[in-house]
Amino acid sequence: MTVFVLGGAQTDFARNFTKEGRGILELFAEVVPAALADAGVSADDVEVAHVGNLAAELFTGQAQLGGLLVAAVPELDGVPSTRHEAACASGSTAVLAACADLEAGRYDLALVVGVELMRNVDGQRAAEHLGSAAWAGHEAVAAKFPWPALFADVASVYDERYGLDPAHLGLFAEHAFAQATLNPLAQARDWRFPAGAFGLDDELNPVIEGRLRKQDCGRITDGAAAVLLASPAFAERLGGGFPRIAGFGHRTAHIGLAEKVAAGGEYLFPHLRGAVVDAYRRASVPGPDALDVVELHDCFTITGLVALEHLGAAPPGDGGRFIAGGGLDAAGINPGGGLIGLGHPVGATGVRMLCDAARQVTGVSGETQVGGARTALTVNVGGSFTTVVTMIVQAAA
Template identity: 30%
Template sequence: MTRKIVVAGVGMIPFMKPGAAEAYPVMGAKAVRLALADAQVGYESIQQAYASYIYGDSTSGQRALYDVGMTGIPVVNVNNNCSSGSTALYLARQAIASGEADIVLAFGFEQMNPGALGVNFHDRPSPLELFDQQCDTLMGQSDVPMALRLFGGGGMEHMKRFGTPLSTFAKIRAKASRHAANNPMAVFKKVVTAEEVMADQVVWPGVMTRLMACPPTCGAAAAVLCSEEYARKHGLDTRVWIAAQSLATDGPESFQSGDMRYVCGYGMSRAAANKVYEAAGIGPEDLDVVELHDCFAHNELLTYEALGLCPEGGAQKFVDDGDNTYGGRYIVNPSGGLLSKGHPIGATGLAQCTELVQQLRGHAQQRQVEGARIALQHNVGIGGACVVTMYRN
């Protein structure tokens, strides 16, 4: 990257269950105003905006933004499945890195319905049909909902290859609840034990209980990025900057490896992370805090290995040793992650950004990771896209 790009401001609203939240334009506008206030800039300063959501009609981004201001700037709507928020962040960073803009807004929101994710258009091929076919080939046909089948299948592959017990995923979910108890933005703040997770409703025998899956959530988050030159000229906060960032999509191994881990994004995650480590000249051993995409406890476990936080096959020991929480090697998902903080899809990547910026500023209150200076963000969407971002202070 030729220009140093700083995160001048972040903002998010408390995440809520479907039906309890305000409409998406209200949520989106609130998050944008919070990020602008945090950056100490007016909306009139913003030169471009990228809006992230997946459940909404065209130009929903403009609808949310017009309640903040109407200045005629370019507004781009972004839908990259569950990695949409980080893709908006990626495009905002690119616009500044290219010299096309100096200060850019990325924001995301989601107004979700209860229940499992599904297909909206039944008169055309699903973008996930190749993934569905691969699941049929590797695991047989099933009535299990698609997302559960993909990520549960990835976890089942790990169990088969490395002998990982179901209780390891329960420990991950329990850890998420302990972290979220200290996050006022989280939708679920109740602490649960691994034993309670194991005893919860079974949604796939031997593979998953209900608590191992993230809930549908409504919410919004935003970030203001700018060049370091712009920040210094206008007296903005330059403490947190993007050291490296990568967006990867599926490689042939997703459908040719015969490995369910790759079908649910393991290869994309590893490729994106490796590019970030190389570009930043910083390896996983130097990270202090990580926010990763734990849509299911199973994916958190797979992502430990994809990001190089532990060796392949070493995730069970990593969890058992407490190396994913306070007092261990890394603090993973101090926010509570998608499992407890919630997963309003278009907002998720920008909520991860918000958490890590607060951590690097030392403003995370009870969740604060002591001495945090290097942070990694991982956001993946099946279909597929994965964005990995490294922040430094």
């Protein structure tokens, strides 16, 4: 059975909702009506809802987000809902749960919302809250910023195995910020950088942790994204012609980074490669050459480099050369800026990726549109590559 993406929306990731006197309730209240309007359906049509979120309890003290969704959109009163958490892959797991509901025949129209409010605390506190998705008490215990420290460890492991040129990471970041200038909803759309800001200048690009510098790191973001997913019968009632989720992969490994790295194999993270291959197989897509667009998880530049190798864009160890050769543009990778340029409200990212992939294959992505896009891949990672979710989205036949 196929699941169709009727439409969706995201908030402006540059906004600071706390400074506006707003919170998670207002994120829901803004993004859901926009998504319903884009999909051409009403709240009364929604039969089930799924919410992706990492740490609302830590950032805001708020749990029970399904009920908060109803408070924000009263027309959803009575609609069953579930909240999903898988670190930065929370949004994608919410999508997969909605797809399972539709494929089981329980419902015909599902709403998926990903949401995270993160800018209501200072950067240090935000880093500590986000560190809850690592192995608490076992890793990064002495790090000021847990996730930059852990992904700096990934960079060190990569360097030991293949060799890592920091210039390649700088090129990845430069591409992300350049694409963000084309995206009217990107957090970094108005950011400009002086010459040398993507290199080894400690003033222009200071070290954050280990091998990672400021421009290597995604930023703290407020935001929400929502999509409406439909069964074939419901999509046909609306006239058809919608993009579809043609395949997926979903795998989870040990929470500890050291334990994952110790597993070894041809690929640094075999389960990530497995999730990509699962999506290719389920969608009957032969491989990366059949992709027009990739929404790639790049919470850090090293994350993006590693992930592009695992999707098969370059052999293991050759990701840097792929980047240096202009491969990111040629392969349609992160045309809207990715997590580094667009922003990374953790629970919203997987939903935003799906929304953008669907827009790309429908040809409605404006300045970020990849010409002739028909097939897109999303790669969403939670934790230190602990939970990985991939999806292939294809244009209507």
